[in-house]
Amino acid sequence: MAKKEKGKTSIIVFQDWCKGCGICVEFCPGKVLELDRTSGKALVVHPEECINCGFCELHCPDFAIMLAPKERENPMAAELNCNGGDQ
Numbered sequence: 001m002a003k004k005e006k007g008k009t010s011i012i013v014f015q016d017w018c019k020g021c022g023i024c025v026e027f028c029p030g031k032v033l034e035l036d037r038t039s040g041k042a043l044v045v046h047p048e049e050c051i052n053c054g055f056c057e058l059h060c061p062d063f064a065i066m067l068a069p070k071e072r073e074n075p076m077a078a079e080l081n082c083n084g085g086d087q
């Protein structure tokens, strides 16, 4: 199985739907999420550690988490095999 790369995923937590149960915080293998001390809701604190395992999105009882691939910084650069630097 291919090794999962870190930091390639955007993690969105819909604050209005999160009830602060802590499941995502407890079981995230990368410790990406924490419960906010004030609101008690999940926050993304270490997105660079996310391995896109999908646990949080699948197990959130309130469907409050959505994962999406991060956009490339410059998709055209990859397609044209160009890094944008001076020649």
Ligand code: SF4
Binding pocket: 013, 017, 018, 019, 020, 021, 022, 023, 024, 025, 041, 042, 059, 060, 061, 062, 063, 064, 065
């Ligand atoms: S699992 Fe869902 S409801 Fe529970 S803390 Fe995480 S985002 Fe909030």
Ligand code: SF4
Binding pocket: 009, 011, 027, 028, 029, 030, 031, 032, 033, 049, 050, 051, 052, 053, 054, 055, 056, 057, 067
């Ligand atoms: S996808 Fe996995 S690693 Fe990423 S935030 Fe969710 S539980 Fe953590």
